[in-house]
Amino acid sequence: ELALRIAEAYNLPKNVKETDEIKGWVAKRPFDSSLDISKAKRLVSIDFYSLEENLKYMVVK
Structure with a gap:
């Protein structure tokens, strides 16, 4: 869920791998x-x- 929220906030790809994968x-x-x-x-x-x-204050490079 966290990875998806970060991806949405910063327009990043939403291809998250589950731990069992x-x-x-x-x-x-x-x-x-x-x-x-x-x-x-x-x-x-x-x-x-x-x-x-x-997420507002997070820096993504």
């Missing part, structure tokens, strides 16, 4: 490897940008 990996990869930032939010006194806000 990539051959040659030694270790198994989980289907969901998303990052949970709830603990970080509790520990620091700042709020994190939303995905949409982060």
